[in-house]
Amino acid sequence: xxxxxxxxxxxxxxxxxxxxxxxxxxxxxxxxxxxxxxxxxxxxxxxxxxxxxxxxxxxxxxxxxxxxxxxxxxxxxxxxxxxxxxxxxxxxxxxxxxxxxxxxxxxxxxxxxxxxxxxxxxxxxxxxxxxxxxxxxxxxxxxxxxxxxxxxxxxxxxxxxxxxxxxxxxxx
Numbered sequence: 001x002x003x004x005x006x007x008x009x010x011x012x013x014x015x016x017x018x019x020x021x022x023x024x025x026x027x028x029x030x031x032x033x034x035x036x037x038x039x040x041x042x043x044x045x046x047x048x049x050x051x052x053x054x055x056x057x058x059x060x061x062x063x064x065x066x067x068x069x070x071x072x073x074x075x076x077x078x079x080x081x082x083x084x085x086x087x088x089x090x091x092x093x094x095x096x097x098x099x100x101x102x103x104x105x106x107x108x109x110x111x112x113x114x115x116x117x118x119x120x121x122x123x124x125x126x127x128x129x130x131x132x133x134x135x136x137x138x139x140x141x142x143x144x145x146x147x148x149x150x151x152x153x154x155x156x157x158x159x160x161x162x163x164x165x166x167x168x169x170x171x172x
Contacts, residue, residue, distance in 0.1 A: 001029050001137060003161025009148055010155040010171045017151035021144040025160075028140045031056050032132045034079055035088050044121055045079065045129040051119040059132050059139050060114055060121065066135070067109035077107045079129035137163040 005025065009017045031054065033039040040056035043049035052060055066074040080103045086092040095103070111124035137160045144158045145165055155168025 001025070001033075001133075001140065001161065003137070005161065006157065006159040007144065008157040009151075009153045010168070011151070011153045013151040014153060017148050017153050017156075020151065021147045021158075024143050024147055025140055028055055028136065028143065032059060032136045032139075034082075034129070034131045034133070041130060041132055044123075050121055052114075052121055053119050055139070055143075056132075057114075057116065057119050059135055060112075060130075061116055062139065063130075063132070063135055064109060064112065064114055072109050074134065075107065075109050076130045076132055076134060077109055077112060077128055079131035080106050080127060082131050082133075083129075137161055141165045 007018050007021050009021075011017070030036055030038060031040055034041050034045060036042055040049065040052045040054075044052065060076075063074070063076045067076075081095075081100065082088065084093075084095040084099060084103055106125045106127040106129075108124075108128075111128055112130070113122040113124075114120070141158050141160050141163050142165075144160075145156075145167065148156045148158075148167075153168075155171055156166070158165040
């Protein structure tokens with residue numbers, strides 16, 4: 001997820017819980033990355049696949065729901081703009097207003113159709129691409145918290161690049 005992460009857990013199963021959580025974070029990163037050629041998001045964006053499953057399906061479904069709740073202010077279809085600014089390649093630049101306007105015509109959550117029963121994703125625009133970065137760390141934090149709770153962890157801290165979840169009390 002291209003950020004510094006810290007997992008802290010207290011309890012008898014703390015080491016096992018942190019190990020399982022770290023493994024889940026690696027899996028989520030591999031599944032949700034827009035730049036990893038093996039990820040489901042990359043495959044969608046490059047039209048190598050038209051289906052998602054597992055966590056990628058859950059994140060896409062949640063993104064569509066959040067978009068509707070925010071009157072489309074939450075929008076994961078902005079990846080063409082993210083690319084124009086150079087974030088994925090770290091070749092940063094400021095795109096022209098004309099380029100931004102042109103790219104905006106290829107965005108908009110209303111242009112994404114998702115059949116949850118089959119996992120099929122359809123984009124209304126051939127140049128539309130998605131980036132789960134706006135939701136992935138929060139989703140990952142919830143997944144780690146679930147893992148911690150399944151291991152009986154009663155006190156922990158999950159810090160994923162500024163997305164922080166703390167529960168329980170300090171053990172000392």
